[in-house]
Each structure stands twice: as C-alpha cells, then as structure tokens.
Amino acid sequence: xxxxxxxxxxxxxxxxxxxxxxxxxxxxxxxxxxxxxxxxxxxxxxxxxxxxxxxxxxxxxxxxxxxxxxxxxxxxxxxxxxxxxxxxxxxxxxxxxxxxxxxxxxxxxxxxxxxxxxxxxxxxxxxxxxxxxxxxxxxxxxxxxxxxxxxxxxxxxxxxxxxxxxxxxxxxxxxxxxxxxxxxxxxxxxxxxxxxxxxxxxxxxxxxxxxxxxxxxxxxxxxxxxxxxxxxxxxxxxxxxxxxxxxxxxxxxxxxxxxxxxxxxxxxxxxxxxxxxxxxxxxxxxxxxxxxxxxxxxxxxxxxxxxxxxxxxxxxxxxxxxxxxxxxxxxxxxxxxxxxxxxxxxxxxxxxxxxxxxxxxxxxxxxxxxxxxxxxxxxxxxxxxxxxxxxxxxxxxxxxxxxxxxxxxxxxxxxxxxxxxxxxxx
Amino acid sequence: xxxxxxxxxxxxxxxxxxxxxxxxxxxxxxxxxxxxxxxxxxxxxxxxxxxxxxxxxxxxxxxxxxxxxxxxxxxxxxxxxxxxxxxxxxxxxxxxxxxxxxxxxxxxxxxxxxxxxxxxxxxxxxxxxxxxxxxxxxxxxxxxxxxxxxxxxxxxxxxxxxxxxxxxxxxxxxxxxxxxxxxxxxxxxxxxxxxxxxxxxxxxxxxxxxxxxxxxxxxxxxxxxxxxxxxxxxxxxxxxxxxxxxxxxxxxxxxxxxxxxxxxxxxxxxxxxxxxxxxxxxxxxxxxxxxxxxxxxxxxxxxxxxxxxxxxxxxxxxxxxxxxxx
Numbered sequence: 001x002x003x004x005x006x007x008x009x010x011x012x013x014x015x016x017x018x019x020x021x022x023x024x025x026x027x028x029x030x031x032x033x034x035x036x037x038x039x040x041x042x043x044x045x046x047x048x049x050x051x052x053x054x055x056x057x058x059x060x061x062x063x064x065x066x067x068x069x070x071x072x073x074x075x076x077x078x079x080x081x082x083x084x085x086x087x088x089x090x091x092x093x094x095x096x097x098x099x100x101x102x103x104x105x106x107x108x109x110x111x112x113x114x115x116x117x118x119x120x121x122x123x124x125x126x127x128x129x130x131x132x133x134x135x136x137x138x139x140x141x142x143x144x145x146x147x148x149x150x151x152x153x154x155x156x157x158x159x160x161x162x163x164x165x166x167x168x169x170x171x172x173x174x175x176x177x178x179x180x181x182x183x184x185x186x187x188x189x190x191x192x193x194x195x196x197x198x199x200x201x202x203x204x205x206x207x208x209x210x211x212x213x214x215x216x217x218x219x220x221x222x223x224x225x226x227x228x229x230x231x232x233x234x235x236x237x238x239x240x241x242x243x244x245x246x247x248x249x250x251x252x253x254x255x256x257x258x259x260x261x262x263x264x265x266x267x268x269x270x271x272x273x274x275x276x277x278x279x280x281x282x283x284x285x286x287x288x289x290x291x292x293x294x295x296x297x298x299x300x301x302x303x304x305x306x307x308x309x310x311x312x313x314x315x316x317x318x319x320x321x322x323x324x325x326x327x328x329x330x331x332x333x334x335x336x337x338x339x340x341x342x343x344x345x346x347x348x349x350x351x352x353x354x355x356x357x358x359x360x361x362x363x364x365x366x367x368x369x370x371x372x373x374x375x376x377x378x379x380x381x382x383x384x385x386x387x388x389x390x391x392x393x394x395x396x397x398x399x400x401x402x403x404x405x406x407x408x409x410x411x412x413x414x415x416x417x418x419x420x421x422x423x424x425x426x
Numbered sequence: 427x428x429x430x431x432x433x434x435x436x437x438x439x440x441x442x443x444x445x446x447x448x449x450x451x452x453x454x455x456x457x458x459x460x461x462x463x464x465x466x467x468x469x470x471x472x473x474x475x476x477x478x479x480x481x482x483x484x485x486x487x488x489x490x491x492x493x494x495x496x497x498x499x500x501x502x503x504x505x506x507x508x509x510x511x512x513x514x515x516x517x518x519x520x521x522x523x524x525x526x527x528x529x530x531x532x533x534x535x536x537x538x539x540x541x542x543x544x545x546x547x548x549x550x551x552x553x554x555x556x557x558x559x560x561x562x563x564x565x566x567x568x569x570x571x572x573x574x575x576x577x578x579x580x581x582x583x584x585x586x587x588x589x590x591x592x593x594x595x596x597x598x599x600x601x602x603x604x605x606x607x608x609x610x611x612x613x614x615x616x617x618x619x620x621x622x623x624x625x626x627x628x629x630x631x632x633x634x635x636x637x638x639x640x641x642x643x644x645x646x647x648x649x650x651x652x653x654x655x656x657x658x659x660x661x662x663x664x665x666x667x668x669x670x671x672x673x674x675x676x677x678x679x680x681x682x683x684x685x686x687x688x689x690x691x692x693x694x695x696x697x698x699x700x701x702x703x704x705x706x707x708x709x710x711x712x713x714x715x716x717x718x719x720x721x722x723x724x725x726x727x728x729x730x731x732x733x734x735x736x737x738x739x740x741x742x743x744x745x746x747x748x749x750x751x752x
Contacts, residue, residue, distance in 0.1 A: 199633035200447070202547040202570030202609055207634070271432075272548035316526060316556075318546035318568070 001043055002026050003418060004036060008048025008379060012055060013352035014368035023053060025375040028418035033369055044420075046413055048379050054351045055367045056088025056119075056376035056414060058358040060178065060256055061233065062307035062329055064121065065396075067108060068097025073309035073396035075112045075121070078329070081395035082119040083422035085329040086378030086411040087305070089359070089366050090119055091178075094126035095153035101126035101137050103145035110146045118421045120376070122148035122362070124178060127166050131155035136166045140173050148362050149176040149230070154279065156184035160217065167227035176363060178230045179218055181239060182280065186210035191320040193235075193281045197266040203320060206281050208236050215239045219246045222253050230361050232256030233306055235280035237290020244299040254361045255299060257291045258306035259335045260326055264288075264401055274315045274322040275401040278306075292344050295353065302358040305332040309397020327397035331388060333380060334407035341408065375418040384410040432554055439743045442554045442563040443736055445572040447613040454581065454617060460735035461582050461728070467504055468730060477738045478507035484537045485511045486528075487566070488544040493702060493726065494566050494576070498541050501733035510537065525549075526556060533558045539741065540564070547571035547606075562740050570604045576701055577610035579732040581618060583725050584656055587697050591618040597650050597692075598641075599626045599682060600660035600709055603633045607701045608660060616640040626650035627682060630671040647682050651691040659684055659700045662709050675708050685711045689719065697721045 003025040010021040010033060017033065024032045024040050031037070062082065065073035082090055092109060094100035100109065106123045113121035125147030126137050132155070139150055150170060157163040170177050187210040192198040194205025215231060219242065222229045232255050234240060243255045260278060265285050269276045276282055294300035308325025315322050336354055340347045359367035366376060388405050390398045414422035431448055435441040440453060467473055483502045487495055495511065502509045514528070532540070539562045542550045547569030554563040567573040581591075588594055596615055602608045602625045615623050616639070625636060626644040637643055644650030651657065662678060672678045684698065698710075698720045706712050715722060 194634050196635045196638045199635050200609070200639065202568075202572070202606060204570075205634060272551045318525075318544065318549040318552045320548070320569070321546050 001418065002040065003044050003046070004040070004042035005046045005048050005053055005377070005379065006036070008051045008053035010053045010369065011348050011351050012369040013348045014055070014356035015370055017369070018348050023369065023377070025415070025418045028375055030369055030371060030373050030375050032371065046379065050383070051379050051381050051412060053377060053379050055355040055369055056378045056416065057086050057333065057354045058362070058367045059087045059090040059307070059329070059332065060230070060302055060304040060358050060361065061093060061258070062087070062090045062305050063309070064092050064109075065309060066096070066112065067105065071311050072314070075109070076116050077394070077396040078307070078309060079113060079116045079118040079121065081329045081393070083414045083416070084394045084411060085305070085331070086333050086380060086414050087329055088119050088376035088378070088414065088416050089122065089364070091122045091124050091148060091362070093124050093151055093153040095131060095155070099126050099131055100124065100147070101129045101131075101142075103141055106142055106145040106147050117416070117419070119416060122146065124149050124151045126150070127152045127177065128157060128162065133157040133159060133162055136162070136169055139170060139175055143175060148364065149178050151178040151180070154180060156182070158184055164221055164225065167221050167225040167229070171225050171227040176228050176230060176361070178232070181211050181214035181218060181231055181234070183210045183213045186213070191277060191281070191324070192269055193266045193283045195266060195284060197269055201269070201272065201319075208238065208283065208287070211236045211280060212238045212242060215242050219243070219251065219253065222246070222251050226252065228252045230254045230256065232302070233258035233261065233280065233304060234291060234294070234300065235261050235283050235287060237287045240290050240294035240299055244294065244297065247299060254301055255294070256302035256304050256358070257295065257300050258304055259328055259332055260306070260401060261288065261291055262295070262303070262339060263335060268401060269319070272319040273401070274317070274319050275326065275399055275403065277319060277322050277324045278326060279324040292339065295339070296345055301353060302361055303332070303336055303353050304358070305329050307395070309395050310399045315399050326400045327393065327395045328400065329395060330393055331400060331402050331407065333378070333411060334409040335402070337382065337409040375415055377415040378411055379413040380409055380411045382409050384408070386410050432551065435743065440740050441743065443574050443740060444550045444554055444563065444565045445613065446574045446577050446610045446617070447572070449617065451617050451619065454578070454614060457578055457732065457735050457739060458582050458585055460739060461731040464731040464734040465728070467734070468727070473504050474506055475504065476506045478502070478505040478741055481507045481538045481741060482536060483507045483509050483539045483541060483737070484532050485509065485541045486514065486532075486543070487512065488514045488542070488549070489567070491543055491567070494543065497726070497729040498566060498733055501730050501737060504730070505734055505738055525553075529553060529557055533561065537561065539737065541566050543567045545569055560744070562744055564736060564740070567606055569606065570609070571606050572610045573606040574610045575729070575733055575736055576607050577614045578736065579725060579729045580611055580658065580699060580701070581614050582728050582732050583699065583721055584697075586728075587721065588655060591615070591620045594620045594656060595622045595624070595654045596620055596656040596658065597624040597626055597654045598658045598660065599647065599650070599684065601631045601662050602627055602636060602660070603631050604663065605660050609639070611658060612639050612641055624650050624654065628672065647688055648691045651688060654692045655696055657684065657689070657692055657696055657698050659698065659710050661701065661703065662705060679708055683707070683709055683711060684714050686713050686717070689714055699725060702726065
C-alpha cells in the first residue's frame with residue numbers, strides 16, 4: 001500500500017519542518033517529505049490542501065476503562081475516540097481493575113488494543129502492587145511486557161521510604177516514573193480548589209499546597225536518587241515555578257498539564273457544575289496563567305488529555321458525590337490550538353507539546369515525521385468549526401466541561417502505521 | 427459562560443428558594459413583610475389560611491432534623507397544603523441515580539413543592555435542575571452551602587428587635603467553615619445592607635478567603651464583640667473534635683463560649699441568637715442562653731411565619747405563571 005498526502009502544511013517540530021509539502025508513505029513508513037520522488041505512484045491520495053499535516057499525537061494520560069470499568073468505556077470505544085482526536089499513541093494509567101501490576105494485565109491491554117488497531121496503547125505499570133504504596137512492583141518484568149513507564153495513578157505512596165526505594169530502583173534500571181503530585185492528607189476529603197469558590201459553595205477544599213508540598217517531596221527525592229521523573233498533570237502556578245527551578249538545576253524532571261486546566265478556572269464550577277469536578281481541581285485565574293506561562297517557557301513540555309470517560313450517572317449527583325474527571329481525547333487538539341490562536345504558544349511549539357516532547361518524556365521515537373519513521377500522522381483542518389456535543393463525540397463518555405463549546409480545528413484523517421484509522425465523514 | 431440563576435424566574439421573581447445569595451434586597455424584604463402578616467395567624471384560635479389548599483408539599487429529608495422539618499410541616503399545614511413527610515436514610519441514597527429515581531417517583535405522585543434537606547452541598551441546586559418544570563424547590567439545608575429559610579427567620583428576628591438594618595453590627599461566632607446557616611446569613615445581611623458583619627473563630631473554623639463574602643475576621647471574641655448589636659452563636663458539632671480543628675470543648679468554651687462576662691463586651695442592648703440545637707457549656711453558657719438578651723426561642727416561633735411567607739410567595743408566583751399560560 002502506497003499513500004501520498006499532498007498539498008498540506010507539514011509541521012514536524014522534531015525536524016524543524018514547517019512547509020507546504022507532500023508526504024509519501026510506503027510499507028507503513030514515511031519514505032519522503034517534500035517533493036514526491038520520481039516513479040512513486042500512490043494507491044491512495046489524500047488531498048490535504050488547506051490542512052495541517054503533523055505527527056500523530058502522543059497522550060501521556062488517557063483512561064480506557066478496560067479492564068474493570070467497561071460501563072464507562074472500553075478499549076474499542078476509547079481508541080475510536082483517540083483516532084478521531086488524532087491521537088496515535090496513548091498511555092493508560094495502571095488503575096485498572098485488576099491493577100496493571102502484573103505482565104498479564106499489561107499484555108491484555110496491549111493485545112486488545114492491537115486487535116482494535118486504531119491507536120498504539122502503551123500501558124503504564126503500577127509502582128506498587130495493588131497501588132497500595134507498600135512494596136515495589138516487578139518493574140523490569142513489567143517493562144518487558146510493554147509497560148512504558150511507572151506510576152501509582154491517583155493513589156498515594158505516603159511512605160516516603162517506599163517512594164525513595166521505588167525511585168532508586170527505577171533509576172538503576174533506566175525506567176521512567178510518572179507521578180501525580182497530591183498530598184493525600186490535604187486532598188482526600190476535598191473536591192474543589194480551596195478558595196473563594198469553595199468557600200462560597202460550602203464545598204470541601206483542596207489547598208494549593210496539597211500540590212506544592214508533594215512536588216517538593218518528589219523534587220528532593222529526584223535530586224537524591226536521579227530517577228527520571230515526570231510530574232503531572234499540574235494545576236498550580238507555584239508548582240510550575242518549583243519544577244522550572246529544578247530543571248534549571250539540572251534535575252531529570254519534566255512536567256505536563258491537562259488541557260481543561262489551561263482553559264477553565266474554579267469560577268467555572270458555579271453553580272455546582274459537576275462536569276467541572278476534576279482532579280487536580282480547577283484553580284484560580286492566576287494558576288491558569290502560570291500553567292500557560294509554564295508551557296510558553298518550556299517548563300511544561302506536554303499537554304495531556306487526562307481522558308476519563310464516565311457513565312451518565314457518575315455526574316448526576318450533588319457536586320461532591322459525583323466522580324471527578326472529564327472525557328478529553330477528542331477535544332485535546334482543538335483546545336490546544338486555541339492556545340496558539342490566543343498567541344500563548346506558537347503553532348509548531350504547540351504541536352511539539354502534543355507529539356515529540358511527550359514522546360521524549362517516554363523515551364520513544366514517536367511523534368515525528370522523520371524519514372523511515374512509522375507513519376503515525378494526524379491531518380486536521382485548522383479552520384473548521386464544530387460544536388462539542390453527544391452527537392459529535394465518539395467516546396463512550398460525554399462528560400466534558402466543554403459541552404456546547406464551539407471549537408476551531410478538526411481532525412480529518414488519522415493514520416496509524418500508514419493505515420487510515422479515522423476519516424471524518426469517511 | 428454566564429449561567430442563569432435557576433432560582434429566579436423570567437420575571438425576576440422567586441421560582442425556587444435555594445440560597446440567599448444573589449437574591450435582591452427587595453425580594454428579601456418582601457419575604458420579611460409577608461412573614462409579618464403571618465405571625466398573626468399563629469395567635470388565632472383557627473390557625474389556618476386557605477392559600478395553598480389543594481397543593482401537595484413533600485418534605486424530603488435526607489438528613490435527620492426535627493425542628494426544621496416540624497416548622498416546615500406546621501407552616502405548610504397552616505397554609506392548608508397537604509404534607510408528605512419522607513425521611514430518607516442518607517446512607518442508602520448517596521448515589522445520584524437513586525436520588526433522581528426518587529424525584530421521578532414523587533413527581534408521579536403529583537407533588538407541587540419539595541422541601542429538601544441533604545448532607546451534600548449543592549443537593550438542592552441539583553434537584554431544582556432536574557425536577558419537572560412545575561415543581562418548586564425550597565432548600566432546607568444542603569451540606570455546608572446554604573440554609574436560606576433559617577437565615578430569613580434570623581433576619582426577621584433581627585428586624586423585629588432592631589428595626590432598620592443599616593446601622594447594625596453583627597457578629598457570627600464559631601464554626602463558620604461547616605455552617606450553611608452562616609453562609610446564608612452573611613449573604614442576606616450584606617444584601618440587606620447592615621453596617622458590618624464580623625465572623626469570629628479560630629482559623630481552623632474559618633473557610634479560606636471568607637473575607638471575600640464581605641465580612642471582617644476576628645480571632646478574639648472580646649475584640650470581635652465590641653459594639654455589636656447582634657450576636658449569632660453557631661453550634662459546634664461534636665465530630666469537629668475528632669479532627670485537628672480544635673483541641674477540646676473546654677478550650678473552645680474558654681475562648682469562644684458566650685458567657686455573661688463576654689456578652690458584656692457587646693452593646694448593652696445586644697441580642698443573642700442561635701440556630702439551635704444549642705450545646706450548653708460548649709458554645710454558650712446557660713445564663714446567656716436563658717437570659718434576658720437571648721431571643722433563641724423566639725427564632726423558633728418566627729420560623730413558622732417565615733416559612734409560610736416563603737412557601738406562599740413561591741407558590742403564588744407559580745399560580746401566576748399558570749394563569750398566564752391558560
């Protein structure tokens with residue numbers, strides 16, 4: 001199968017490419033970017049004029065709800081949503097049921113995803129068995145089973161000795177850790193940012209320092225153990241500053257932010273909008289500004305969807321009784337594009353935070369259109385408007401704070417290893 | 427995105443009563459004026475008026491309550507409404523699904539109004555957003571968020587003793603953090619235009635940025651009571667002792683308990699209020715609770731008139747709507 005994508009604006013930040021060019025694909029790999037080689041006759045042509053052709057997106061955190069919570073979604077429905085959102089590589093956290101703490105679960109997820117064949121799914125292994133935070137998992141065996149990195153998902157590793165040993169062990173075997181910064185004592189009872197809005201609504205709060213305290217603990221341990229650590233998704237401006245300083249000091253630490261936090265604040269909760277019940281919570285305008293600045297300055301190098309599809313009932317209750325999280329795979333790209341429209345990040349840099357930068361965090365060669373690279377490609381029309389709603393979303397979860405928003409930019413084609421896995425209206 | 431306030435209808439009248447926040451002064455005053463007329467009803471030998479004859483009002487109490495439920499029930503009966511009391515074991519209905527299912531069932535029984543108490547903040551808003559359009563909702567207390575009818579009976583009691591609101595200094599003492607009553611009082615008092623609202627308590631019992639609600643913060647009881655006209659004591663729940671919020675009842679009473687000595691810091695004619703039930707010897711001494719400046723029992727009897735006023739105004743607005751439609 002030979003494929004040619006012609007007339008599009010090709011943006012490949014990893015290779016510094018931003019030009020109108022043709023892209024040829026053969027045997028699932030990119031064979032040329034630029035002028036079509038003589039004698040190349042395509043079996044299929046995709047006209048990308050007016051569109052942008054970029055590497056398929058790499059999402060550091062998306063829940064597929066399988067195994068264990070198939071009433072909220074499954075690998076089939078959620079990888080369909082991923083393809084529709086232009087995501088060709090995604091990492092799923094280990095808080096599945098059973099937990100991804102054995103090679104069997106990791107293999108199951110990979111095999112189911114391969115059967116679906118719409119996006120590459122990379123399981124994240126658990127750091128501690130059952131996510132209980134007591135011992136460390138067989139991380140090397142899990143990595144041989146395809147676990148790309150290790151995390152304890154939303155569950156804390158309260159025992160600092162366990163966390164320290166996990167980091168030392170990961171450092172010895174060159175494994176990457178993805179850690180979510182949240183002090184369990186300060187955060188568990190809360191459901192919204194502790195501040196003006198939680199006070200007004202009488203909701204139990206999660207203070208800003210629930211995040212910064214944990215970032216401080218993690219940074220101290222990264223300094224002492226040398227473990228390659230990714231911290232995220234972040235919600236506070238102060239955490240961005242702390243991580244920026246640590247990066248300046250040469251610590252092997254990276255950071256990400258989830259897309260809703262770049263567009264919403266605590267104010268969006270009024271009055272009790274359960275779609276805005278997220279973890280970490282939406283914080284202040286100042287925090288949102290800090291996260292955007294972190295992205296602009298290169299402290300935060302990845303935007304993730306933090307996709308969490310839910311069944312309808314999960315959001316139908318008084319605010320604190322609802323389940324946190326938003327469905328996000330299909331809105332990841334257009335909501336990110338808003339940041340370049342608003343002049344916060346230039347378009348090529350923005351695409352880098354969705355492609356080659358997260359790939360670099362994971363240590364994988366994805367997220368580029370290099371010659372010979374696997375043809376994972378996203379083609380989108382940057383001018384097309386569409387409205388977020390149950391009729392436009394393919395994810396099983398229609399829970400998103402952006403319901404009813406008109407977004408600009410829509411994925412028209414997604415290719416995985418040279419195969420067309422999504423075609424809008426196709 | 428600007429959301430329309432769901433408790434106000436298109437004509438600017440009360441559709442539901444979920445919170446005192448955002449309700450115009452004129453509407454709050456209308457409630458107080460109406461209640462004035464209803465206080466007479468309780469003193470008559472026949473304690474009923476036929477305003478809500480034929481209406482069915484359901485008391486949905488997801489959290490136990492004796493006084494609030496009873497006063498709502500009495501108020502509804504004095505308006506000649508039929509009353510349905512439903513006490514729901516909250517542990518069985520913490521899931522939204524069963525809550526919604528229950529609402530559908532009550533709608534099918536042709537109820538006209540739900541009086542809702544629930545342990546979760548926002549429960550009354552949630553119910554108001556999901557009920558059939560003809561049903562009216564009154565919040566009888568949701569989590570730590572709001573208890574607007576209690577706040578209005580307190581406003582009524584204050585007005586009866588002090589007349590105009592404009593020159594008053596009011597102190598609210600104790601566990602503001604967990605108090606739905608305090609939040610509703612603060613919104614009502616600031617809207618009614620009192621001179622100053624103070625909150626007094628240790629930082630552990632004051633929510634973050636409480637000053638954004640338009641109040642002055644004091645940690646010292648005598649300093650906070652200086653020159654105040656009205657003192658509102660809040661109940662300290664026993665379960666607050668188990669966390670790290672306060673060290674002991676003894677120390678709390680030492681610092682924030684209202685005794686005759688502490689009361690002397692306020693204006694000589696200051697009144698003492700409490701939403702009840704009171705913890706004698708924890709937040710208030712018996713001498714003060716039963717003393718001449720206490721209006722605590724009067725609050726309870728005012729509760730019936732104020733709830734009659736609120737129910738009749740809301741149902742009246744609804745009958746008005748239905749009249750326009752036909």
